[in-house]
Amino acid sequence: MCTTPAVGAAPSARQAAIGLPAGVSAGIAVFDRQTGTFTEQRGARARFRSASVVKLLIALDYLWDRGPSYPIPDADRARLDVMLRSSDDGAASAFWDRNGGGAIVERMVTRLKLADTAPPPADRPGYWGYTALSAADTVRVYRYLLDEAPAPVRDYIMGNLRASTRCGTDGYDQSFGIAAVFDRPWAVKQGWSGFDSNGCTTDTPATGKQAPAARTAPADGVDLRRPALHTTGTVGAADRTIVAVFTLHAEGTPYGKAYSDLGKVVRRLNVPGGTPTPGGWFGTWGSGVRVRAQATTDSAVLTTLPAGVEVLAGCQKRGQTVTVPPYTNDWWAYLPKYGGYITNIYVSSPGDKLPGVPDC
Template sequence: MRCTAPTKATAGHRHRSLLATVTAFLSLTFVGAAFSPTAAAAPARPDDTSAVGTTSAVVPDGVTAGVAVFDRQTGTFTEQLNASTQFRSASIVKLLMALDYFRNRGPDYIVPAADRAWLEPMLRSSDDDAANYYWANHGYSSIVTRMDGDLGLSDTEPPADPNFWGYTAISARDTVTIYRYILEKAPAPVRNFIMDNLRQSTRCASDKFDQHFGIAGAFNRPWAVKQGWSGDSYPEGTCGPTSAVSARTAAGAGSAAADVNLTRPALHSTGTVGAGDRSIVAVYTLHPVGTSYGKAFTDIGRLTRSLNVPGGVAPSGKWYGTWSSQVNVRSEPRIANNVLTRLPAGVEVLVGCQKKGQSVSVPPYTNDWWAYLPQYGGYISNIYISHPANQLPDVPLCSSPR
């Protein structure tokens, strides 16, 4: 989810200042036997011998992508596209923070309630304040250095400016290694804590960003996701019935490791898909400067849906583009005090069925058909669907009780 920095603040999903209030958090005390990832060898993985590799990925025009899909059942990669290319991590680095937290908490790995209060929002809702707190109180870039050594990562590097944890360099293949460690090598309490929280990923992040793009939109559950975003082109990536929150980031304020691009908006989707966490999926994307959040959301969705992901099941319905900004998703096909959330401007949505409801007018158009969006659990007026017909020709009618 995000580009972050604890010392140079901007609005929304951003590099935030470390507030003095972080000291109010309870200090962590590492007790018991050490959590020692190096006690077991890092999961084996084939070398990424080419810049591209084998892939069926359909990359939208203007998008730079790094992709890796690993089938844990066969022990092979089904997709590799620029798998060793470094991207700025945005909030994917929070996985390393969570692993670092458990590093010296054995043998029972009990998480006190005070720590759950910030760890769970950090993993489920990508809370930046929680990450700022942990980063500043546990060694800044040394967190990444420790995890590099423990997990045997090849492409992950601390940010050149240690104040900006979101500028940690990471690759798709290293992300697969991280998830393989969590699933296959980490002690069961550590695995369960991290994965259970990723399975409870909230649609609205802590900063009101709609974070159910990529994996979360492309596949039915079961899935577990950790998302990331960073850039100055996402002012309308918000969700929920609240007013929009700006998501601008100071892209040039910090510096990154190696040649990691900091100028283009980034949107990343990582996690597992299928029963038993069969496939590990890592999709990193950079978009042209000025790309809207809805366009980036749509593009990473199309890319993710094109991948060969064993165990993944596509949701039923038809994908359609939308127009206008802050389109309300309503619990019923009528205008009332029934707003569930709002769509990012111009985002592509999955339409499950349609039915007639209250007539909506946006001169010179009027439409009384409404589209049910199963991934949002509500309706939008068909007037906001990018299609010339009032009734969509290839979408079934909704049956009761919808």
């Protein structure tokens, strides 16, 4: 069993340097596997509702006693794949119901010696997303997976997390946090709860989803009311650094703002081995802004942006002239994280060109 260095709660100058956007609460743990030390800790033992991060425990529990070759029936493999890659809620619910619900969490607490993790409240037994989880325990989960799990389990789960899709099957853009900030290699398992969907374009078929977060008061120190957005996973060659960032946002916060605020937190972290994707960060405005394959309105739509989200512009070039009264502009920004272009009209910046962004 892996042992984790002590997780301290005392404030430090580094914690203050991380900073948090107004209205955001966070639990943060960043662990450098090469040195065996934490490079960031802030509220690392604070308990959050896990949202879809609990799917790591659901998958590990399913695979725990399946023998040295870990044979997986085709139907279960399909469910596991879409649950881990596209955060499918219907798949998670199927395993949750079949394998004992909260007993899954209790088994994994014992197996991995998790300190802060607990099943959903007794009056919400089917709400697997209400499982209590901390950033520190999430680091423990990844350390077990990377350093002690049988190789077939490690390779299968991490392979799926490396193949994370841009959109979840419930229509949410899940490429925030780690995936938005760093160049590959990375692997992610994200979580979100309590937001309205922004209609992310996806080719992944949905198989169902869990009921949305109830607007209920905190239970046992776990806030079930405020919108939650979490990014967890590994960054760098050979999965050098484990990152776990859990956040809560003010009630009514739009998804795009929470997405952007989480990105600001992740960009401030000390993540050894991580390479931030180059470019300039800019806010956007408008709803359903399309990312296109080329700098024209008749080229293929790759996806749509969450309303008001910050984007990373890698370069810009002239393309088709677009008019959205009272604006007209023929400059388009290339978004490397989306692999396509948006008209600069929808980028919140003065002038037709974006300052500090090179031409493509």
